[in-house]
Amino acid sequence: QVQLVESGGGLVQAGGSLRLSCAASGLTFTNYAMGWFRQAPGKEREFVAVISWAGSMTYYEDSVKGRFTISRDNDKNAVYLQMNSLKPEDTGVYYCAATYVPYGLGCGKHCEYDYWGQGTQVSVSS
DSSP states (O other): OOOOEEEEEEEEEEEEEEEEOOOOOOOOSGGGEEOOOEEEETTTEEEEEOOOOTTTEEEEEEGTTTTTTEEEEEEEEEEEEEOOSOOOOOEEEEEEEEOOOOSSSGGGGGGOEEOOOOOEEEEEEE
């Protein structure tokens, strides 16, 4: 059974930083690109970032470029999202997701995801 478990969310002041983690189990981690999404209150879930299976390719939503960094550790079956210079508009539930892409990352920002975590809350106060 595939499980994706996020952690690291919390309450932070604007300008602060958080590092989200996602632990994956029940899948061959190196066959999957990993993504982060978020959903703000009253809004649809939106793409934040994705990283290829080898970590060599990444894509970001425009509003987080230069502030957020996605990374992965294939030895630990984990993916991370380092979030710096946080803004109140970054508030939301952050989800980790896995998409079966064993070669490259041709789908870029538009992959279809096979598995999702339960999410972790990030709240940024002004």
